[in-house]
Amino acid sequence: MKKNNLILYGVLLVLGLTAPFLFPAFKVQISFMLILIILAMTWDVQGGQMGYNSFGNILFFGIGMYLCASIQIGMFFPLAEWTESGGEKTFLHTPTQYFQGLAVGLVFAAIVPAIVAALIGYGILGLRGHYFAICTLGLGIAAGEIAGGIELIGAGQGMTTPPWPKGIGDTELRAEFFYYICFALLIATFSFLNWAYKKRFGLVLNAIRDNEDKAEAMGIHTMRYKIVGWVVSAFFVGLAGGLVGNIVGYIEPIEVAFDGREMGVFMVLMAILGGKGTLWGPVIGASAFHIFKEGFWTFFLGWQYVALGFLIVVIVVFFPEGFMGWLREKYPERFGEVIDEADRKAQVELK
Amino acid sequence: MNKISKLLVTILSAIALAFTSVSSSFAKVEGEYIVLGAAVSLTGKYSTNGKHTQNGYNLAVERINSKGGVKVGGKSYKFEIIYYDDESNSKRAAQLAERLIKQDGIKYMLGPYSSGLTKAMAPVTEENKIPMVEANGASRSLFTKGYKYLFAVLSPANQYLEVAIDLAVEKNGGKPVNIAMAFEQDAFSQDVRLGIVDAAKRTGSKITIDDKLPKELNDMAATLAKVKATKPDVLVVSGHSKGALTAIRQIAEMKVDVPMLAMTHCDASKLAKQHGKKSEYALCAAQWHKTLSYKDKFFGNGKKYDKDFTKEYGYAPPYQAAESSAALLVYKDAFERANSFDTEKLRNALAKTEMQTFYGNIKFGSGGQNTAKPMVLFQVRCKGDTCENKVVAPTKWASAKLVHPVPSWSKR
Numbered sequence: 001m002k003k004n005n006l007i008l009y010g011v012l013l014v015l016g017l018t019a020p021f022l023f024p025a026f027k028v029q030i031s032f033m034l035i036l037i038i039l040a041m042t043w044d045v046q047g048g049q050m051g052y053n054s055f056g057n058i059l060f061f062g063i064g065m066y067l068c069a070s071i072q073i074g075m076f077f078p079l080a081e082w083t084e085s086g087g088e089k090t091f092l093h094t095p096t097q098y099f100q101g102l103a104v105g106l107v108f109a110a111i112v113p114a115i116v117a118a119l120i121g122y123g124i125l126g127l128r129g130h131y132f133a134i135c136t137l138g139l140g141i142a143a144g145e146i147a148g149g150i151e152l153i154g155a156g157q158g159m160t161t162p163p164w165p166k167g168i169g170d171t172e173l174r175a176e177f178f179y180y181i182c183f184a185l186l187i188a189t190f191s192f193l194n195w196a197y198k199k200r201f202g203l204v205l206n207a208i209r210d211n212e213d214k215a216e217a218m219g220i221h222t223m224r225y226k227i228v229g230w231v232v233s234a235f236f237v238g239l240a241g242g243l244v245g246n247i248v249g250y251i252e253p254i255e256v257a258f259d260g261r262e263m264g265v266f267m268v269l270m271a272i273l274g275g276k277g278t279l280w281g282p283v284i285g286a287s288a289f290h291i292f293k294e295g296f297w298t299f300f301l302g303w304q305y306v307a308l309g310f311l312i313v314v315i316v317v318f319f320p321e322g323f324m325g326w327l328r329e330k331y332p333e334r335f336g337e338v339i340d341e342a343d344r345k346a347q348v349e350l351k
Numbered sequence: 352m353n354k355i356s357k358l359l360v361t362i363l364s365a366i367a368l369a370f371t372s373v374s375s376s377f378a379k380v381e382g383e384y385i386v387l388g389a390a391v392s393l394t395g396k397y398s399t400n401g402k403h404t405q406n407g408y409n410l411a412v413e414r415i416n417s418k419g420g421v422k423v424g425g426k427s428y429k430f431e432i433i434y435y436d437d438e439s440n441s442k443r444a445a446q447l448a449e450r451l452i453k454q455d456g457i458k459y460m461l462g463p464y465s466s467g468l469t470k471a472m473a474p475v476t477e478e479n480k481i482p483m484v485e486a487n488g489a490s491r492s493l494f495t496k497g498y499k500y501l502f503a504v505l506s507p508a509n510q511y512l513e514v515a516i517d518l519a520v521e522k523n524g525g526k527p528v529n530i531a532m533a534f535e536q537d538a539f540s541q542d543v544r545l546g547i548v549d550a551a552k553r554t555g556s557k558i559t560i561d562d563k564l565p566k567e568l569n570d571m572a573a574t575l576a577k578v579k580a581t582k583p584d585v586l587v588v589s590g591h592s593k594g595a596l597t598a599i600r601q602i603a604e605m606k607v608d609v610p611m612l613a614m615t616h617c618d619a620s621k622l623a624k625q626h627g628k629k630s631e632y633a634l635c636a637a638q639w640h641k642t643l644s645y646k647d648k649f650f651g652n653g654k655k656y657d658k659d660f661t662k663e664y665g666y667a668p669p670y671q672a673a674e675s676s677a678a679l680l681v682y683k684d685a686f687e688r689a690n691s692f693d694t695e696k697l698r699n700a701l702a703k704t705e706m707q708t709f710y711g712n713i714k715f716g717s718g719g720q721n722t723a724k725p726m727v728l729f730q731v732r733c734k735g736d737t738c739e740n741k742v743v744a745p746t747k748w749a750s751a752k753l754v755h756p757v758p759s760w761s762k763r
Contacts, residue, residue: 025453032446085545088495148536149563156536156563157492158441158467160474171478248445249474252467253536254566256442294450301436302393 016183020176027175031247033290034182038189038240039263040270040282042233045193047268048276049202050229051209052125056136057237058264059120059143060113062257064238065245066153068109069161072101072246083154095165106242113238114231121227128212137260144258158252161245178247185243189236194279196232205229209277273315275324284323379458380692384431385421387682388457390447390472395439396567397464399592400619400671404464404487406664407675408432414649414659415679421686428686430679437463441471448475457481458694461678464671465591466490466508466539473501482698484681486674490542494718501719502701504677504710508539509546510726511636512587514744515613516550518634518728519585522611522755528584531560531609533574533598535590540564543589543615543636559583568594575607585611592620603629603760610756613728618669623731623738631733632757639670639710640727640742642750649680650709677710730754 020027039061046054073082077091093101124135148156164174196202204225207215216222245251255262266289274285292311297304319326328335379386389408392401412430420427433455437444444463451457452475460476462469462485469488473496476483482500489508493501519528530551534540551558559581562574568590578586586609588598595616602612603626617623617635641653650656656676660668681704686692689700705714705723712723728744732751741751 028446028449028453085492085542088492090496145565148566155541156566157490157538157541158470160470163474164478174478244442248442248471250441250445250471252441252471252538255440255467256471259440259442262438262440262442298435301434302398304436304438305394 013187016187020179024172027172027179028247029294031175031179031182032244033287034179034186035240035244036266036270036290037283037286038182038186038236039267040274040286041189041193042236043267044271044276044278044282045205045229045233047271048278048281049197049205049209050226052128052226053133053268054136054230054233055133055260055264055268056139057233057267058140058258058260059136060117060234060237061241061244061263062140062143062147062253062259063113063116064109064241065251065257066147067112067238068102068105068242069159069245069251070153071105071108072098072162075101075104080152083152083157083159085157087154087157087160090160090163093162093165095168098162098165101162102246106239109238109242110235111238113234113241117230117234118227121230122223125223125226125230140258140260140264144254144260147253147257154251156253158250158256160250161248163249178243182243185236185239190279190283192232192236197279201225201228206277269312272322273319275322275326275328278322278324278328281322281324288323379456380428381431383420383426383428385423385428385459385686385692386457387430387432387459387461388435388451388455389432389461390435390437390444390451390463390468392439392464392468393434393436396593397439397468397591400487400616400669401437401439401464403619403669403671404675405434406660407486407668407672408461408679410660410663410672411649411676411679414676415683418649421683423686423690423692430682432461433457437468439465439468441467444468445471445475448472452476452479452481458692459682459697460484461675461682462486462488462503465537466493466542467537469493470538473498476500480694480698482694482701484678484701486678487671490538491545492538492542494716494720496718498719500698502681502704502715503720504681504713505638505674505721506724506726507720508542509549511543511546511615512589512613513546513550514726514728515587515611515634515636516547516554516556516585518744518753518755519611520554520556522753523584527555527557529557529559529581530585530587531574531578531581531583532558532587533560533562533564533571533590534588535564535568535594536566537591540589540591540594540615543587547587564590564594568597570601571597572601572605575601575605578609579605579607583609585609585613587613589615592616595620595622596625599626599630599633606760608757608759612757617729617731618667618740619671621666621669623733623740627736627738628733628763630731631738631763632754633731634743634753635729635731635740637670637727637729637740638724639673640729640740640748641668642742643711643727643748645707645709645711647680647706647708650676652709656709673710677708677713680708680710681706681713 019030043057046052073079076097127135204220208222251257270286270289271282275281300307391405392398416429420429435447437447460481460483464487466488469485477498477500484502486504489505491507491509534544560577595614613634615636622630641657643653646652684706685700689696713721714723716722727742729740729742731738732741742748743753
């Protein structure tokens with residue numbers, strides 16, 4: 001690792017670890033930013049590196065959220081009674097129960113979406129281009145409608161996640177606790193993808209994006225890699241979902257869990273804003289997006305989506321390759337690209 | 352990578368600076384203003400009702416401020432509200448509650464529109480021990496959780512249409528009736544459904560159709576086809592404003608004859624204006640109606656409120672606006688009785704509220720729901736082409752007699 005990189009990672013790590021104390025009022029706000037970064041990064045595995053525009057990653061988010069909450073409750077109390085008639089009853093977890101439940105819940109919130117991704121992926125990753133995009137778009141919407149009909153998880157009434165147990169600190173501790181879990185998850189996601197992109201896995205994903213037929217002709221089992229890619233995304237997105245359910249405290253099928261209209265679109269937007277197909281792009285995009293959204297959103301009371309639309313137009317027109325793409329074009333040598341001036345000129349003249 | 356690293360570090364420090372510079376604003380009581388926080392739906396599927404809520408809040412703030420404000424500790428204070436747009440999204444609402452409390456330093460909250468959003472915000476306000484007086488979250492499950500800082504000026508959702516079932520049974524000579532019902536998949540409508548299920552059990556009535564409608568309701572033809580085939584005694588529909596409009600449009604198009612049609616949100620959706628004669632005889636549950644004879648010294652009575660509101664915003668106030676205004680009156684009363692800005696003292700004062708407003712009597716039960724005010728039912732009646740809502744139940748305030756059964760489409 002280069003010295004500069006080390007400094008950068010060091011600064012980020014220290015900033016991440018101290019953030020709850022530096023900005024005590026923003027703990028939950030920053031936790032959400034970390035979650036958005038995770039969503040953008042995992043979307044980029046398909047959308048950026050592999051060239052498959054998936055609108056269905058929100059499916060894993062929702063599954064993780066419902067599963068984690070259901071297990072947290074179901075391990076100790078009857079789930080059906082908890083959600084009955086709009087969740088009129090609430091049972092109290094002891095601290096030990098709470099943390100046991102959360103740990104087991106999160107494990108399942110990671111594994112089950114990954115399995116679902118493998119199964120669905122086997123079925124639909126044969127589709128390409130628009131067909132894949134449309135198909136995944138349907139997945140999220142269908143899941144929301146189905147979840148809205150299952151009484152056990154509260155149906156249209158939604159369900160509450162277990163409240164923070166009494167007797168071990170207040171809401172500040174709760175916010176700090178979830179902040180650090182989110183931060184740990186982000187580090188895990190980043191490190192894993194950073195490692196994977198440098199291996200053969202990353203190269204194959206890029207090969208699929210650049211020319212899938214050629215990659216196949218060269219003897220690569222593209223299907224296998226595509227599925228593994230989606231499983232990786234589902235794993236981390238499911239975990240993120242489980243955490244968000246607990247941070248928000250209330251799960252609703254369409255607006256919180258399978259929120260394709262907001263989270264599902266945002267994750268695409270953030271990755272493109274930062275520059276898709278790069279490691280840092282989604283990180284920068286998600287951070288910038290969240291800060292823009294939280295900082296300026298409230299000034300446009302009622303008009304924020306018009307502002308967002310304007311932002312999208314600006315991005316598409318001026319930064320079609322995103323922030324990282326723009327940097328890359330401007331300073332190609334920083335990205336390790338060598339340009340032969342004489343050759344470039346010759347090509348321009350040819351045209 | 353060198354330059355990029357530097358750039359990143361610069362951006363990060365800029366962000367850090369921006370964060371620290373805004374986090375120091377504290378705003379529970381600023382100068383002569385008592386600052387309340389509210390997230391309302393200005394965009395998204397609840398934007399119509401969110402606007403009613405906001406207008407109701409604003410009118411009351413203006414009125415209270417111009418009539419001497421709130422007297423605490425011998426000094427007169429004015430109300431001010433910080434608004435955010437929750438985009439009709441419960442995740443956003445919970446985030447905004449957090450933001451209002453933690454970042455803006457808000458100590459007193461007003462509720463959002465709809466049960467779902469209130470359900471999302473209540474855990475946050477409760478954990479932070481911030482009182483929230485809400486006017487638009489009627490779901491029964493809000494009041495069974497033992498929330499101590501949540502107070503609702505409205506009657507719980509399960510009471511909305513129970514009366515209609517009782518009425519139908521009464522008109523049927525005390526014999527059980529067949530009920531067809533269709534409810535949107537959201538917290539409020541599902542609660543209204545629970546009320547109907549209870550009423551059906553109590554009266555021994557049979558539920559013949561029990562449909563779930565999707566959110567963003569645009570078509571309920573499938574349910575109506577079943578209604579046409581099975582001929583129930585009562586059809587109950589609830590799905591916020593959009594649901595009410597869709598139901599009336601399609602019932603008229605398909606000429607569905609049913610002796611009693613009971614709904615929610617007729618006045619918020621301006622049913623009588625939008626659909627005119629097509630909506631005639633629809634029976635609607637409402638928290639409030641302008642002809643009720645409650646009084647207070649800020650708005651006078653319901654009729655005066657109706658006039659003032661219409662003058663200010665150019666349309667007649669639906670009950671969603673009236674109850675929102677009432678929430679501010681409750682706050683004013685509680686602040687003056689607590690004679691303090693301390694949230695605990697204010698909370699205790701709120702719990703002891705017992706007052707009359709133009710909107711109705713307000714007294715909070717142990718769960719925070721208003722126990723002092725009954726629901727009203729009205730029926731859309733037309734004279735020529737102008738249609739109006741007439742109160743038909745409870746009989747104390749009834750200004751018209753219930754028309755039952757509804758004349759069939761062939762005779763209209």
